[in-house]
Amino acid sequence: MEPKCLGFAIVVACLVSTIVADEEHYENLPVHHVERRDISSIINNRELTIVTIKSDPYTMISPDGVGNDRYTGFIPDLIFKLSLRLGFRYKFREETKYGYYDNTTQLWTGMIGEVIKNQKDPSQGADIAAAAITITSAREKVVNFVKPFQNLGFGILIKRPDYASDLPYTFNIFQPFDAAVWCIVALIVVVVGLFLWLMNKYNPYEWAGRYDLGLADKEQSEYFSLIGSLWFAFTSLQWQGFEKSPRSIASKFLGCVWFSFVSIVLVTYTAGIVNHLFWASMVHRSGASIRAPFLDLAHLITNKDYKYGTIEGGQTYAWLTGVARGEEFEAVRRYLKSPDGQAGLVKNLSAAFDKVRREKYAFIGESMSIKHAVNQRPCDLTTVGDVFGARAYGLAVPLNSTILGSLNVALLEMIEEGEIDELERKWFVDKDECWNVTMVDRVKTDAASTLYVNGPKSIDLNTFWSALVLVAVGIAVSLIVALAEIIYYRRWGKYDPSNEPRGHQLSVNEGSI
Numbered sequence: 001m002e003p004k005c006l007g008f009a010i011v012v013a014c015l016v017s018t019i020v021a022d023e024e025h026y027e028n029l030p031v032h033h034v035e036r037r038d039i040s041s042i043i044n045n046r047e048l049t050i051v052t053i054k055s056d057p058y059t060m061i062s063p064d065g066v067g068n069d070r071y072t073g074f075i076p077d078l079i080f081k082l083s084l085r086l087g088f089r090y091k092f093r094e095e096t097k098y099g100y101y102d103n104t105t106q107l108w109t110g111m112i113g114e115v116i117k118n119q120k121d122p123s124q125g126a127d128i129a130a131a132a133i134t135i136t137s138a139r140e141k142v143v144n145f146v147k148p149f150q151n152l153g154f155g156i157l158i159k160r161p162d163y164a165s166d167l168p169y170t171f172n173i174f175q176p177f178d179a180a181v182w183c184i185v186a187l188i189v190v191v192v193g194l195f196l197w198l199m200n201k202y203n204p205y206e207w208a209g210r211y212d213l214g215l216a217d218k219e220q221s222e223y224f225s226l227i228g229s230l231w232f233a234f235t236s237l238q239w240q241g242f243e244k245s246p247r248s249i250a251s252k253f254l255g256c257v258w259f260s261f262v263s264i265v266l267v268t269y270t271a272g273i274v275n276h277l278f279w280a281s282m283v284h285r286s287g288a289s290i291r292a293p294f295l296d297l298a299h300l301i302t303n304k305d306y307k308y309g310t311i312e313g314g315q316t317y318a319w320l321t322g323v324a325r326g327e328e329f330e331a332v333r334r335y336l337k338s339p340d341g342q343a344g345l346v347k348n349l350s351a352a353f354d355k356v357r358r359e360k361y362a363f364i365g366e367s368m369s370i371k372h373a374v375n376q377r378p379c380d381l382t383t384v385g386d387v388f389g390a391r392a393y394g395l396a397v398p399l400n401s402t403i404l405g406s407l408n409v410a411l412l413e414m415i416e417e418g419e420i421d422e423l424e425r426k427w428f429v430d431k432d433e434c435w436n437v438t439m440v441d442r443v444k445t446d447a448a449s450t451l452y453v454n455g456p457k458s459i460d461l462n463t464f465w466s467a468l469v470l471v472a473v474g475i476a477v478s479l480i481v482a483l484a485e486i487i488y489y490r491r492w493g494k495y496d497p498s499n500e501p502r503g504h505q506l507s508v509n510e511g512s513i
Contacts (some may be wrong), residue, residue: 257474
């Protein structure tokens with residue numbers, strides 16, 4: 001063997017032996033198993049006290065139910081799904097405040113205060129505060145928050161402008177078409193009837209011509225008299241059919257064009273009347289304008305007719321008076337701390353909605369809560385401006401609670417699996433009772449514009465012109481075909497003098513003509 005080949009073989013042998021040795025080494029390494037944490041073992045079979053607060057649709061409390069059955073809404077459903085995952089039992093207890101630090105007593109109030117009590121004495125207070133509680137740095141210092149289940153902000157709620165003067169939309173069967181289209185359709189019915197009558201009278205291949213040749217009886221000759229032709233056009237326009245069809249090629253062609261026009265008219269009219277019926281079922285102003293008294297927070301603070309406020313001691317109030325930055329928020333902060341601003345504060349959401357309905361009052365609150373209020377009957381509330389001040393909602397537990405890790409993992413799993421989205425659809429979307437009113441709110445207007453909510457547009461000649469062209473072309477072509485039939489009959493279709501029929505009393509072979 002040559003030296004070069006021998007050297008190459010030695011190198012290959014060394015590489016193979018090295019690879020085999022490495023494989024044996026890795027096969028002999030000990031296997032380390034990562035054990036998955038059992039998130040339910042810590043909390044399983046425990047009975048937890050859960051404090052919540054009435055706030056539609058997060059937590060709604062029925063006076064007729066017993067125990068946990070009294071509570072319905074987004075939060076009770078969320079807790080129920082968590083209990084299924086983690087195996088704990090629970091009982092609800094109601095509070096009246098979310099919780100803030102009282103400088104006088106130097107204690108936390110509301111749900112946050114109940115969770116702090118539980119940290120000091122597990123037999124007291126609540127294990128979990130479950131509600132639309134805003135996660136803040138001040139609260140995070142005294143309690144722990146589970147991962148947020150919602151991210152949102154603040155919005156402005158007012159009474160729908162001029163709602164009391166809203167009028168129902170009147171409906172009648174003539175609205176889908178405007179007057180010009182109705183006149184044109186009626187005219188075309190008459191014109192088509194007249195052309196069918198003229199063709200029947202002068203075209204030798206029509207029923208009247210066959211009667212003159214003795215090939216049809218009197219009744220058949222009157223199928224397309226003037227009255228019969230108009231009746232044919234009208235009944236076919238109503239999709240009621242007809243007794244007899246035209247016989248000549250020209251009249252059949254005109255009939256085909258007429259049926260096409262009828263289909264277009266009826267389909268268009270049906271779509272228009274459905275649109276008008278849909279609109280008639282809605283609550284809106286009839287031909288009047290709706291204009292918001294202001295467009296956003298900056299306009300609100302300069303509006304002298306409207307007072308505004310929020311929930312006393314709530315997180316919205318704390319954010320507006322202590323955290324928010326900007327010229328408009330400085331003005332809001334000064335106003336809320338003034339006597340007029342303090343008089344405009346409310347105790348809870350129900351009081352806020354009542355005040356909005358009774359007075360010229362704008363409520364600043366968390367966006368999901370006021371969105372839910374807008375979508376509930378009597379459908380007389382609306383929002384103004386965009387959402388501002390991004391916030392997050394979370395469940396609160398005592399500091400260093402043993403159940404925090406289990407709740408975090410379970411809640412993240414629910415988010416990943418889409419269960420939180422399902423709950424939001426159930427309580428914030430599917431419960432919408434004002435879908436026919438809130439469409440108005442989706443129309444954006446600027447400060448100088450006015451929103452007009454009118455009835456749906458009727459079909460006019462600008463929309464309907466192509467159907468008219470179809471009929472005009474059809475009549476023109478049918479006239480040309482009729483002229484061709486008359487010329488053909490006179491040159492090639494007449495009888496010879498020896499067998500020419502004399503009036504309708506004679507009878508000849510129908511195939512001769």
